[in-house]
Amino acid sequence: MAKPIAGPEIERLIQLLAKLPGLGPRSARRAALHLVKRREQLLSPLAAAMAEARDKVTICSVCGNIDTFDPCTVCTDHSRDQSTVIVVEDVADLWALERAKALNAAYHVLGGVLSPLEGVGPDDLTIRQLVERVHRGGIKELVLAVNATVEGQTTAHYLMDQLEGLDVKVTRLAHGVPVGGELDYLDEGTLAAAMRSRTGL
Amino acid sequence: MAKPIAGPEIERLIQLLAKLPGLGPRSARRAALHLVKRREQLLSPLAAAMAEARDKVTICSVCGNIDTFDPCTVCTDHSRDQSTVIVVEDVADLWALERAKALNAAYHVLGGVLSPLEGVGPDDLTIRQLVERVHRGGIKELVLAVNATVEGQTTAHYLMDQLEGLDVKVTRLAHGVPVGGELDYLDEGTLAAAMRSRTGL
Structure with a gap:
């Protein structure tokens, strides 16, 4: 002014x-x-x-969630299945999955995705902490809930490499037609994935 | 959640x-x-x-502006023409006129417009304070810069009534074609007003 x-x-x-x-x-x-x-x-x-x-407000030393407690509310919630850990890129994704009541489990927040272009390497994320967490035992399943982007998928593959040989089941979110979505407006990759994963009625 | x-x-x-x-x-x-x-x-x-x-933050007791001083920065700015007072509905309008560097003058913030439907009467606005301000003298011109809406124009007319007999010139913003505006997209009222107020080249 x-x-x-x-x-x-x-x-x-x-x-x-x-x-x-x-x-x-x-x-x-x-x-x-x-x-x-x-x-x-x-x-x-x-x-x-x-x-x-x-x-x-602080960052949970176990899972990377943002909370006023450490360990956070989610990590200390014994009504959750703490043997299943949902791996997300960001706290916003954790919140989104909780709003959807997707799975009553624990989380691990990576703090981003691998991106050589933006100079984000493995040490900038909480990948080492996740591997250590699996090493400590008690985790049966890791659900990789990273975004379906190139960086997200690269990060998922890198994580799989790091987890090789560990006794943990690794799953990922299903690809498919969004609920309420119109086929005509969907990209070919999604349609092909939805077709490949078609389920019985 | x-x-x-x-x-x-x-x-x-x-x-x-x-x-x-x-x-x-x-x-x-x-x-x-x-x-x-x-x-x-x-x-x-x-x-x-x-x-x-x-x-x-407080409300200026002279003009109704919002500031950390009372009287506010605008009212005590002697590089402004304090004998010309721009009457606006809201502080946001004052800020907008200042961004446009419209006129180097003083202001009076009404705090809204008359609206019988919404139960806003003259006593809910700073109309009385404006009339008293004119009574105290030193003001030569009031520029009514209220919105070109029904409520804005009603408020302007009510103000004119209240100011009748006082030695002050009352003006209002010109109606016309917005700078950069295309005639084809303008409403008929604006076009008719712009034609009536046409100026020599």
């Missing part, structure tokens, strides 16, 4: 909000205005929630 | 973020994850900026 029209505090709040995914400069201004107009109902509780998250 | 997968602090952060305009439940989860992954670079500064805004 050409001239200052408000104290630097508001400008700084807008700049920081604009760094959130899904908010650009214009929507960050709208959000800042929304916040300062609702000081008691929203700004104050959100400031407190952020301060609390800053002080308490 | 079916089962707790993280401490209540993270869930609460997501719920509060989802109340920001432009963020829904899914993007609030993405934003929360983005924040807790960037504790030092983003979460911590944003928590501090919000706490500072909560403690310092």
Whole structure:
């Protein structure tokens, strides 16, 4: 802006909000205005929630999940089948699988995928921790729930190599037609995979 | 979510973020994850900026602007023509006019528009404060920069009534073709107004 029209505090709040995914400069201004107009109902509780998250949130040393406990809520939940571990790229994938109530099991968050182009190697992910976790025993099945992208599949293959010789069953998510999906709009790879994995009625 | 997968602090952060305009439940989860992954670079500064805004931001008692000072930065800026007051509905409109460098003048924020349907009457806006401000003297021109909506125009007419007999020139923003706009896509009201206000070349 050409001239200052408000104290630097508001400008700084807008700049920081604009760094959130899904908010650009214009929507960050709208959000800042929304916040300062609702000081008691929203700004104050959100400031407190952020301060609390800053002080308490940590990364689970067992599975890489984000939580306020270490080991995390999922790792210490004995109503889950802790002998089955779902391997995901990111905490967002863990959340998505939990929303879908996909499987009542434990998780392992890799923290990304192998990507030579972006300089992400095995040591940048929690692959070593996963292999050690399997070594410690008690895990019967690993479900590789990585994305069906080139990087995701490369990471899955690398993981398979690292796990070779270990007494653990490794599975992956099924490929197929999305529920509610129209065949006409699906890519050929998905259709071919769905056909190969066709099931009896 | 079916089962707790993280401490209540993270869930609460997501719920509060989802109340920001432009963020829904899914993007609030993405934003929360983005924040807790960037504790030092983003979460911590944003928590501090919000706490500072909560403690310092106030509404200017002269013009209704939002700022950390009262009277606000705009009202105390003597490089502005303080005898010309631009009347806007909302602080967002003030910011928009400042970005456009529309006029180097003072402002008055009404805090909304008259809307019998939504139960917004004159006492819910800062109309009385505006009339008193004109009464105190020193104001030569009021530019009504309210939205070109039915409610905006109703508010403008009500304001004109209240200002009757006072020694102040009242103007409004020109109607016309938006810069870069294509005639073919404009509504008839705008085209007719642009034709009526045609200017010499």
